[in-house]
Amino acid sequence: MLTKKVFYKQSKKGTILKIVREHYLRKDIWCGCKGCVKCALEEKDMILDACPVSKCSLLSDPHYIFLDTNAVLDQIDAIEDPYLENIIIPQTVLDEVKHRSSSVFKRLKEVIFDKKRKIYVFVNEHLKATYIERRVGETVNDRNDRAIRKAATWYQEHTGVKSVLLSDDIANREKAVEKGIFAFSLSDYAEATDSATLSERLCAKRWSERRGEDSTDVFPAHLPPAAVHHGLKAGLLLQGVFYASKENCLEATVITDKHNVLIQGRASLNRAIDGDTVAVELLPKEEWVAPSNLVIESEEAEDEVKVEREINEEERQVTGKIVAIIHRKWQQYCGILQLSPIKGHTYHLFVPAKRHIPKVRIETRQGEKLASQRLVVAIDGWPRHSRHPQGHFVRALGKIGDKETENEVLLLEHDIPCSKFSDAVLADLPSNDWTITPEELAKRVDLRNIIVCSVDPPGCTDIDDALHCFKLPNGNYEAGVHIADVSHFIRPGTALDKEAALRATTVYLVDKRIDMVPDLLSSNLCSLRGGEERLSFSCIWELTPNAEIISTRFHKSVIKSKAAMTYEAAQAIIDDVSDESELAQSLRGLNTLAKVLKKRRMENGALSLASPEIRFRVDSETHEPLEVVSKKMRETNSMVEEFMLLANVSTAEKILEEFPEVALLRRHPEPPPANFDPLIKAAHHQGFEIDISNSKKLSESLDKAIKPNDSYFNVMLRILATRCMLQAVYFASGVTQRSEFFHYGLAAPLYTHFTSPIRRYSDVIVHRLLAACIGADATYPDLMDKRKTDKLCQNLNYRKRMAQYAGRASVALHTHLFFRERIENEEGYILFVRKNALQVLIPKYGLEGTLLLSSKDKKNPSPFVFNNDDHTQRAGDIVFHAFDRLVVRLYVDRSNVQHERLIMNLVEPSIPGFSVCSLGDLVPTEEEQVPPPQVIS
Amino acid sequence: MELLNDQGLRLDGRKPDELRLIKCKLGIFTHTDGSAFVEQGNTKVIAVVYGPHEVRNVHRAKTSADGAFVNCQYSMAAFSMSERKKRNRGDRKSTEATIHLHQTLAAVIRTELMPKSQIDVFIEVLQSDGGNFAASVNAATLALIDAGIPLREYVIACTASLGTGNVPMVDISNLEESLGGPTLTVAVLPRSSQIALVEMSQRFHLDFLEPVLKMAMKGCDYTFKVLDMAVESYLSEIGKPNNWGQA
Numbered sequence A: 001m002l003t004k005k006v007f008y009k010q011s012k013k014g015t016i017l018k019i020v021r022e023h024y025l026r027k028d029i030w031c032g033c034k035g036c037v038k039c040a041l042e043e044k045d046m047i048l049d050a051c052p053v054s055k056c057s058l059l060s061d062p063h064y065i066f067l068d069t070n071a072v073l074d075q076i077d078a079i080e081d082p083y084l085e086n087i088i089i090p091q092t093v094l095d096e097v098k099h100r101s102s103s104v105f106k107r108l109k110e111v112i113f114d115k116k117r118k119i120y121v122f123v124n125e126h127l128k129a130t131y132i133e134r135r136v137g138e139t140v141n142d143r144n145d146r147a148i149r150k151a152a153t154w155y156q157e158h159t160g161v162k163s164v165l166l167s168d169d170i171a172n173r174e175k176a177v178e179k180g181i182f183a184f185s186l187s188d189y190a191e192a193t194d195s196a197t198l199s200e201r202l203c204a205k206r207w208s209e210r211r212g213e214d215s216t217d218v219f220p221a222h223l224p225p226a227a228v229h230h231g232l233k234a235g236l237l238l239q240g241v242f243y244a245s246k247e248n249c250l251e252a253t254v255i256t257d258k259h260n261v262l263i264q265g266r267a268s269l270n271r272a273i274d275g276d277t278v279a280v281e282l283l284p285k286e287e288w289v290a291p292s293n294l295v296i297e298s299e300e301a302e303d304e305v306k307v308e309r310e311i312n313e314e315e316r317q318v319t320g321k322i323v324a325i326i327h328r329k330w331q332q333y334c335g336i337l338q339l340s341p342i343k344g345h346t347y348h349l350f351v352p353a354k355r356h357i358p359k360v361r362i363e364t365r366q367g368e369k370l371a372s373q374r375l376v377v378a379i380d381g382w383p384r385h386s387r388h389p390q391g392h393f394v395r396a397l398g399k400i401g402d403k404e405t406e407n408e409v410l411l412l413e414h415d416i417p418c419s420k421f422s423d424a425v426l427a428d429l430p431s432n433d434w435t436i437t438p439e440e441l442a443k444r445v446d447l448r449n450i451i452v453c454s455v456d457p458p459g460c461t462d463i464d465d466a467l468h469c470f471k472l473p474n475g476n477y478e479a480g481v482h483i484a485d486v487s488h489f490i491r492p493g494t495a496l497d498k499e500a501a502l503r504a505t506t507v508y509l510v511d512k513r514i515d516m517v518p519d520l521l522s523s524n525l526c527s528l529r530g531g532e533e534r535l536s537f538s539c540i541w542e543l544t545p546n547a548e549i550i551s552t553r554f555h556k557s558v559i560k561s562k563a564a565m566t567y568e569a570a571q572a573i574i575d576d577v578s579d580e581s582e583l584a585q586s587l588r589g590l591n592t593l594a595k596v597l598k599k600r601r602m603e604n605g606a607l608s609l610a611s612p613e614i615r616f617r618v619d620s621e622t623h624e625p626l627e628v629v630s631k632k633m634r635e636t637n638s639m640v641e642e643f644m645l646l647a648n649v650s651t652a653e654k655i656l657e658e659f660p661e662v663a664l665l666r667r668h669p670e671p672p673p674a675n676f677d678p679l680i681k682a683a684h685h686q687g688f689e690i691d692i693s694n695s696k697k698l699s700e701s702l703d704k705a706i707k708p709n710d711s712y713f714n715v716m717l718r719i720l721a722t723r724c725m726l727q728a729v730y731f732a733s734g735v736t737q738r739s740e741f742f743h744y745g746l747a748a749p750l751y752t753h754f755t756s757p758i759r760r761y762s763d764v765i766v767h768r769l770l771a772a773c774i775g776a777d778a779t780y781p782d783l784m785d786k787r788k789t790d791k792l793c794q795n796l797n798y799r800k801r802m803a804q805y806a807g808r809a810s811v812a813l814h815t816h817l818f819f820r821e822r823i824e825n826e827e828g829y830i831l832f833v834r835k836n837a838l839q840v841l842i843p844k845y846g847l848e849g850t851l852l853l854s855s856k857d858k859k860n861p862s863p864f865v866f867n868n869d870d871h872t873q874r875a876g877d878i879v880f881h882a883f884d885r886l887v888v889r890l891y892v893d894r895s896n897v898q899h900e901r902l903i904m905n906l907v908e909p910s911i912p913g914f915s916v917c918s919l920g921d922l923v924p925t926e927e928e929q930v931p932p933p934q935v936i937s
Numbered sequence B: 001m002e003l004l005n006d007q008g009l010r011l012d013g014r015k016p017d018e019l020r021l022i023k024c025k026l027g028i029f030t031h032t033d034g035s036a037f038v039e040q041g042n043t044k045v046i047a048v049v050y051g052p053h054e055v056r057n058v059h060r061a062k063t064s065a066d067g068a069f070v071n072c073q074y075s076m077a078a079f080s081m082s083e084r085k086k087r088n089r090g091d092r093k094s095t096e097a098t099i100h101l102h103q104t105l106a107a108v109i110r111t112e113l114m115p116k117s118q119i120d121v122f123i124e125v126l127q128s129d130g131g132n133f134a135a136s137v138n139a140a141t142l143a144l145i146d147a148g149i150p151l152r153e154y155v156i157a158c159t160a161s162l163g164t165g166n167v168p169m170v171d172i173s174n175l176e177e178s179l180g181g182p183t184l185t186v187a188v189l190p191r192s193s194q195i196a197l198v199e200m201s202q203r204f205h206l207d208f209l210e211p212v213l214k215m216a217m218k219g220c221d222y223t224f225k226v227l228d229m230a231v232e233s234y235l236s237e238i239g240k241p242n243n244w245g246q247a
């Protein structure tokens, strides 16, 4: 059977095209019900129960559930609730959902994939009996609704079991009832079940009809889509992505192709939420403003803000207002519940953990219970008359303040895949007693007799690199880097490979490691442990004593590491002059070469930047943080680093030469000069000039900026310089301009990641490419496809960024837990001076926080005066500049269980009426005048 | 868009190994020596054959005592695509198709039986919806049979590609061509299972070449049966007045 689909489409040039496509209708599309005799079903396609028991009191007869498209789009959270079973999704719905929202489509597919849920996709559009033509004058939506009803009718006749259509469209329900199908609204259906969660997970759509006590402000109406379309076309509006300010909830930036548009004020923000794609209208030039430089943390505090606005002409930025939201990027958010002050009320405010996301109103009857929990909530909409967006409860994560709960929040907020490895993934692993077979050995270079060792931080169990070095008879050195041969175990296209590609990186939290590959590989078979024979991928150079490369070769090998050492242990061996062992000589050779390599790299303009790095000593039993130690840098750290860099550069050259289109490389773009402004300004105030014309000049000027009496000043400058940098990113060589391959930070023309395949997927791909170069392994289609590589890189970059953020968040969490038990006065340095606050860095904890200077108390106003010219804050004789030293008191305010806060108070210099006392009673008493608490980000 | 949905159907409702509907007709023109019309889905092609005849004017130099000279001409009608385009005879695509067509037909025409003569094969793609070249080869075969040109056997062409999850798919439509990766076209001599031509729109990875080629050849086998039946019924029809094939 054949029918034709004819439709008209406008081409890019604007001409109207008539498109004719074939549409085949079949008879062999089955119903998916267990035990159906009319259909030739295979076991695996029998998804629906033959007798689907009713869970809803509205209809006690067994029935299958049909959902219309809007029900799926609006209520995906409720559909994800495992309560509903025996659902039939007609293809019409699936296609429409796919067309309208890719994120809902993805979630729907996951639900369908879960066989326990008994959800069957019915290909009604290709079954002769259920296909319908669009009638004259019928809209596409009406036709699709009719197709869904037709499918429901067909099922009722085919199986004899009742069909129930769930739809929020009254007309659709009425027509269904005419055809003899039961139809209910989702909320009615959910409320008639005995599931506690189902109805609360329903989207709060009906709220939009209802005006609550929340309706004080009225937002300007959004433009209709057609007007937006015309506005964009005519250039009156700009389209861009909305980024809410993390510091000021009434300020945001919209990044468009042309400008970065500043948005200020509640009405101008007009209900946009971070990540949304919006349409903005620029304000007339005379209304342009400058970023407020204010820190505003709570939405409630907003109205007092609009006070002074003397704006420096040069600081004015392109300013606009949001007139429409083109695409919502609503996700689920973690946070806590702020109970309604009225007891027994079912409407509460949800406070997201991300401060740049507005509070959300939700309805729940479990308010009291949920108040002590971390929740996940989804936003449904933001009507004009409502001050807050409206949403619904998705699930509870656990008790607030529990480390387990907080860790889960952290993983969720950073979208880190952390579920257990599935059985399919585990099935791809080698057996526990895996050993190297003679055949495998024969294919590899046997390096078991060479003195190879690994040097890593203490407690490292995923050792992916080892080194060797010895003197050649001709006076040169042979040095080698041996990397765990992970690609031997992770074969392309396996479940294990797909999982690793999805995770992209191992995530290191303070007390936890979320592996990219299962433990058997990461901590055992791939880990280059001392005294064990392991497969490796070797990069071996002949180097002159001056560390010039004579030759480079790559091969797969078998090694037996003589020792797995810590940086400290290796350093001790190098320093012990009496130790003349082969191992010691090998380490010394490496160390000498590394120094030459490093010197040359620095001369070429590589940057040495700083970020405050600390480690927690964690109690092995309770996992509570005991002590904070800053990471110590030894010569051996730098030794390993230099050889890893060398191996990465050599690999990059090799794979690019062999695969100019699909080499996976890593680049670090040069930051735009404007990025350096804060650094240049801050240094300038201190009497130093920073030259940013290139990385070499920058590096030199940083080296020169030294204050003899302040050793930390240079470190601070480097911390600031680090913040000016852009992210380094992975890319496929075939989709990027050759001129952009450069790695700015390392001053290397080519760079990639080869040395950590156990914890980075990029390295696995690089291993595969390199193996193909030397004929040790075959290529496969996806590896040779530059578009696929490009797509992969995007995921790698995203995951890497998220892993980094999660790592920092984990440090912040542990700092917080650490301070629960103590109050300390610590030395801090001012990073930035803002209009109403100081941004303070506490080197000992690598902690950065905001010290608010403004006062909410009208009777007791803030003693500080901000000077916009040189960015200082003055209170009497005391002036705060960037880089000034302070002493601050740190403690956790636990008075509000829901909202424990790490507080920073000024101790030194002492400012009467503002700073706290530096001596004696560190615990503030009831009587003591404690200044307003200041939250640390 | 995915080429194969989770239920294993393609965008137009076919399974991966199903061909589009084939319709064909021989002898559609009376004033030519041979002609045929082939429809594969929405792709429609006309083939016309003249000859064998004396080698004419411009091609005089190609006269050979060893065998007939086969002159091919492949072109697409200006109205064949949804966007009307003026197409020159000699555009790159048509020239390439002409060369491939010549190569394919040369494998089956017994030119050695017709020395010093010329055979003209004209192809016009009336409507283009994927697999144009394959349909052209099939139409040319029918037109050659209609013209009574001695052939070793049929030559049949079909396309194949890779769908979602690297499942091979046969008979690629225009929509699938534009969404998917590389398309492979193969022309085979079905009785002897020889390959006359293989052509790919992009590079294939070696791992997939075999399954895709197999899929295309399976498509050729099926197409062959359809065309063979059409030839049989056509011959019995035109032969009826003379009692051909009757005992």
Ligand SMILES: [Zn+2]
Residues within 6 Å of the ligand: A030, A031, A032, A033, A036, A037, A038, A039, A158
């Ligand atoms: Zn059935």
Ligand SMILES: [Zn+2]
Residues within 6 Å of the ligand: A455, A456, A463, A464, A465
């Ligand atoms: Zn290491």
